[in-house]
Amino acid sequence: MDERTFLDGYDPAQFPAVAVTVDVVALTIRDGRLHVLLVERGGHPFAGWRALPGGFVRDETLDAAARRELAEETGLRPGQGRLERVHLEQLRSYGDPGRDPRMRVVSVAYLAFAPSLPDPRAGSDAAGASWVPVDEVGELAFDHAAILADGLDRARAKLEYTPLATAFVEPEFTIADLRAVYAAVWGEEPHAGNFHRKVLSVPGFVESTGATAARAGERGGPRPRLYRAGDARLLHPALLRPEREDHIR
Amino acid sequence: MDERTFLDGYDPAQFPAVAVTVDVVALTIRDGRLHVLLVERGGHPFAGWRALPGGFVRDETLDAAARRELAEETGLRPGQGRLERVHLEQLRSYGDPGRDPRMRVVSVAYLAFAPSLPDPRAGSDAAGASWVPVDEVGELAFDHAAILADGLDRARAKLEYTPLATAFVEPEFTIADLRAVYAAVWGEEPHAGNFHRKVLSVPGFVESTGATAARAGERGGPRPRLYRAGDARLLHPALLRPEREDHIR
DNA sequence: CTAGGTTGTTCTCATCACGAGAACAACTGG
DNA sequence: CCAGTTGTTCTCGTGATGAGAACAACCTAG
Numbered sequence: 001m002d003e004r005t006f007l008d009g010y011d012p013a014q015f016p017a018v019a020v021t022v023d024v025v026a027l028t029i030r031d032g033r034l035h036v037l038l039v040e041r042g043g044h045p046f047a048g049w050r051a052l053p054g055g056f057v058r059d060e061t062l063d064a065a066a067r068r069e070l071a072e073e074t075g076l077r078p079g080q081g082r083l084e085r086v087h088l089e090q091l092r093s094y095g096d097p098g099r100d101p102r103m104r105v106v107s108v109a110y111l112a113f114a115p116s117l118p119d120p121r122a123g124s125d126a127a128g129a130s131w132v133p134v135d136e137v138g139e140l141a142f143d144h145a146a147i148l149a150d151g152l153d154r155a156r157a158k159l160e161y162t163p164l165a166t167a168f169v170e171p172e173f174t175i176a177d178l179r180a181v182y183a184a185v186w187g188e189e190p191h192a193g194n195f196h197r198k199v200l201s202v203p204g205f206v207e208s209t210g211a212t213a214a215r216a217g218e219r220g221g222p223r224p225r226l227y228r229a230g231d232a233r234l235l236h237p238a239l240l241r242p243e244r245e246d247h248i249r
Numbered sequence: 250m251d252e253r254t255f256l257d258g259y260d261p262a263q264f265p266a267v268a269v270t271v272d273v274v275a276l277t278i279r280d281g282r283l284h285v286l287l288v289e290r291g292g293h294p295f296a297g298w299r300a301l302p303g304g305f306v307r308d309e310t311l312d313a314a315a316r317r318e319l320a321e322e323t324g325l326r327p328g329q330g331r332l333e334r335v336h337l338e339q340l341r342s343y344g345d346p347g348r349d350p351r352m353r354v355v356s357v358a359y360l361a362f363a364p365s366l367p368d369p370r371a372g373s374d375a376a377g378a379s380w381v382p383v384d385e386v387g388e389l390a391f392d393h394a395a396i397l398a399d400g401l402d403r404a405r406a407k408l409e410y411t412p413l414a415t416a417f418v419e420p421e422f423t424i425a426d427l428r429a430v431y432a433a434v435w436g437e438e439p440h441a442g443n444f445h446r447k448v449l450s451v452p453g454f455v456e457s458t459g460a461t462a463a464r465a466g467e468r469g470g471p472r473p474r475l476y477r478a479g480d481a482r483l484l485h486p487a488l489l490r491p492e493r494e495d496h497i498r
Numbered sequence: 499c500t501a502g503g504t505t506g507t508t509c510t511c512a513t514c515a516c517g518a519g520a521a522c523a524a525c526t527g528g
Numbered sequence: 529c530c531a532g533t534t535g536t537t538c539t540c541g542t543g544a545t546g547a548g549a550a551c552a553a554c555c556t557a558g
Contacts (some may be wrong), residue, residue: 192536193535193536193537196535196537216535217535220533221533222534222535223535
């Protein structure tokens with residue numbers, strides 16, 4: 001029997017019924033605080049609970065499914081640049097039996113970094129979704145609290161060795177904007193002088209636009225210079241966060 | 250309708266048929282070279298091709314499925330310590346439509362680091378599996394070549410900031426044994442003196458057994474001291490490999 | 499047994515990266 | 529105009545790194 005014959009007679013129903021979903025940990029920064037996109041569940045199970053946005057995978061790649069879910073819940077339309085500027089990467093998969101009481105569900109979780117976005121309530125499709133400060137999240141449906149925790153860990157680590165902090169800010173930004181991203185994600189303010197030196201000395205992290213912001217911040221100070229994201233995909237040497245002995249062992 | 254009533258009337262068949270598999274990138278070091286465990290496929294599709302060991306997920310966690318597949322293909326029995334000493338972590342998931350010509354298959358890939366293991370051919374169950382040097386792998390079935398490449402990338406990175414090199418060696422090892430692991434995985438020999446200083450200076454990487462090896466290496470030299478794995482889970486500061494400008498951008 | 503080569507281990511030294519602190523000018527709102 | 533804030537650039541001490549070398553312990557070849 002050749003491969004063609006084999007495939008024609010193949011019966012997919014012989015395999016155990018498993019559903020595959022994507023769930024998205026979408027992070028953004030508003031007012032200097034890290035927020036995550038959450039939806040309120042309408043139906044059972046966990047009706048009324050908050051959950052990560054997600055849904056079943058259709059005839060599409062996993063990446064495409066994640067971006068589609070993100071678009072649906074944020075109200076962003078593809079093709080206008082804002083959705084495309086969101087950084088999206090696969091986080092990991094969760095498939096413990098019993099994590100969904102309905103049936104065996106394997107969820108492929110994604111992690112998204114977005115610049116500050118309008119409140120999703122405006123769009124009708126995205127009603128029920130909202131940006132919640134990560135330190136006010138509380139309990140979530142399914143195992144989504146664990147997924148969120150993993151996403152936050154990954155986000156904190158990614159800022160160390162990649163230039164992805166630029167995914168949280170507008171295309172033109174100041175060094176202080178970047179520093180605010182690190183402060184929000186890491187939960188501690190980096191030393192301003194050392195941070196400045198570091199960002200400018202790592203090759204490809206940022207490049208100067210030559211321009212200066214029209215105005216300084218609300219509370220004074222000189223008008224800061226503007227930068228764009230550089231072409232580096234990894235930071236060398238990395239921008240390590242202040243060490244915490246406890247996390248090492 | 251309460252949640253109980255909802256669940257009792259729930260019909261899993263309404264969801265699209267997707268199969269979930271695990272595939273394992275199992276790495277070990279033999280004769281100073283990095284090897285990966287591969288199986289020869291018996292049936293269609295890709296009959297006769299080599300592939301990563303893997304199979305459908307049963308009523309078990311994803312981690313358990315990966316360890317089961319690993320046990321089946323290596324011939325190791327659970328409970329004797331050898332299988333339990335293998336480091337196993339989730340790599341990422343692969344789910345492009347069409348990656349398996351039979352049906353939609355989402356594969357959760359795992360990465361395993363094993364100390365040198367006996368050839369799997371001995372056990373009858375594991376016939377068809379073999380350890381292949383990673384630079385002699387050639388083409389693989391499905392998208393397994395891409396999965397293997399991702400696994401190798403992850404392995405190379407993990408040696409930088411975790412003490413997982415110890416998972417490739419026996420419980421008692423010499424600094425030179427560790428250095429051979431780095432040489433095999435990274436493809437370049439670290440500076441012996443600096444490597445020695447670094448391994449001993451990073452807290453929790455290794456701890457001394459106080460003992461000395463009974464014999465020196467085949468080609469002479471003093472009898473090296475023996476060490477055990479320490480209790481660190483991360484290396485601080487990391488043991489960075491020599492930089493490659495090209496990979497950064 | 500000896501000789502020559504190999505290897506484990508410990509130094510030295512120059513360079514680089516980092517944390518902490520400070521200086522200073524440009525700018526804000528009141 | 530004033531007082532406070534902030535962007536940017538320094539300095540200085542410390543720790544980590546890469547390169548090279550020294551040296552003794554040990555192997556195999558002869």
